[in-house]
């Protein structure tokens with residue numbers, strides 16, 4: 001024997017209100033939607049039929065009247081009283097696409113706020129059919145009866161809601177007007193709360209006296225909708241999915257991980273304020289408001305259904321925003337400059353995957369370089385080879401020295417920057433790009449005269465002994481700026497080892513010898529003492545081998561600090577020890593005083 005499922009309406013309403021809908025306020029959206037769909041259905045039969053929805057709050061309840069298609073008694077039983085039944089799924093796909101509803105559960109949302117729903121309706125399809133009344137209660141019971149002719153003379157439907165205990169606030173006049181405006185301001189029919197019209201033309205459809213007035217109208221709309229003054233407004237129009245709208249460019253940077261909170265209307269009805277997946281991920285610098293005929297809602301009607309249409313719209317909107325950027329690059333450098341100063345990270349992430357974009361944006365993208373913050377194009381014009389470092393530490397380690405030797409360096413340590421610089425030759429033919437290694441820097445430093453270096457041999461030997469256990473070699477060169485006493489170059493990995501060999505081949509005999517000596521051993525860090533630095537020169541004349549050793553260790557520590565590398569525990573200990581030792585030397589009594597008078601507790 002077969003049975004029919006029984007539905008516990010109270011349980012179903014609880015399920016909807018707690019798990020499908022985000023708030024009781026959606027009841028109003030469902031009512032508006034039913035009114036609008038009913039008018040659409042009637043107008044398909046009679047294009048000249050009136051099109052109005054009236055919301056009339058009062059007496060602890062709400063009345064919603066529409067001039068739509070109405071229902072006969074049989075339809076009331078079939079459609080209103082059968083959960084999951086919808087008239088909007090019948091017929092052709094194209095006709096279905098005209099409606100907002102489709103699931104046949106919308107009316108249930110009213111039970112979240114109402115104890116009783118009373119519907120009085122008269123069919124436009126069957127003018128002979130009398131008005132009909134349907135009364136339904138939250139416990140699942142309902143009654144249907146026909147009414148006398150004069151109970152409703154015109155086609156259409158009126159829905160009466162009587163508030164549930166505790167839910168009265170949702171039906172109050174102020175709240176109803178606020179919700180109607182929130183959900184329905186862009187609906188295409190005349191919707192009023194009391195006598196007040198709440199529907200308006202979308203800002204992008206309004207006529208304006210000129211471009212300036214249009215811009216001002218968009219700025220005002222953005223301030224009202226999102227609460228910020230946009231850098232610019234990008235008009236959106238994708239006929240394929242009936243999308244019209246506007247993307248507002250944020251005046252402040254946002255994290256690329258932060259997804260956009262876009263407002264999407266479906267045939268005028270607000271679907272969501274947090275649409276996800278509407279734009280490509282890189283377009284995180286805009287917030288959109290748009291209305292669409294062609295995108296599909298999820299059953300909760302609070303999000304977009306991820307399908308091919310959404311994918312196509314996403315691509316088309318991305319294309320439009322990309323076009324806006326190209327237009328700026330071509331014609332509005334001042335605005336582009338302002339835009340990039342805020343959103344360069346976003347544009348850089350976009351340009352990485354998009355050579356066309358890279359070419360368009362290249363003259364404008366700012367990078368940190370040894371010439372200051374300049375665009376890559378400007379930098380490439382000034383320097384025959386665009387050198388870059390892969391990390392910010394490397395940049396800080398060599399920037400000042402490299403700049404003084406005339407080597408231009410881009411800091412590739414920031415997000416995407418190294419990758420972008422590597423793409424430069426593709427976007428700007430003829431540009432030479434090379435990763436900066438420590439040997440390129442050393443190869444640019446002048447060697448010290450052979451005789452002078454020989455004279456300093458004892459000092460250099462003491463220095464090498466002092467730093468040997470730190471896996472660091474010592475070299476002497478003459479370089480600018482003279483104020484820098486020593487340069488710490490980390491030569492640890494194989495990449496450096498390869499370029500070392502090249503530098504060795506190109507350098508003079510003495511330096512080639514130093515470099516060559518490194519070849520056999522594992523690559524080591526190197527402290528390059530600056531022979532132009534007065535302190536280094538004075539140190540080289542110190543007779544006391546121990547003091548000379550401590551001084552070199554201190555220089556090593558200082559150069560390490562300048563390179564902004566993280567200090568190993570051994571390095572911190574060395575800094576601490578050398579500081580105290582030098583302090584001790586500095587405050588030591590004059591040489592004629594006997595050593596026993598020295599302060600006690602010294603670290604030596």
Ligand SMILES: Nc1ncnc2c1ncn2[C@@H]1O[C@H](COP(=O)(O)OP(=O)(O)OP(=O)(O)O)[C@@H](O)[C@H]1O
Pocket residue numbers: 030033034035038066068069070071079080085086087088100101102103104105106107108157
């Ligand atoms: N104001 C109205 N005028 C005429 N018919 C209506 C009205 N309200 C509801 N109906 C009929 O009742 C059916 C069920 O309505 P309900 O709101 O539950 O679902 P729906 O609008 O079809 O779909 P959804 O669950 O997606 O909103 C509708 O398909 C429609 O035929």
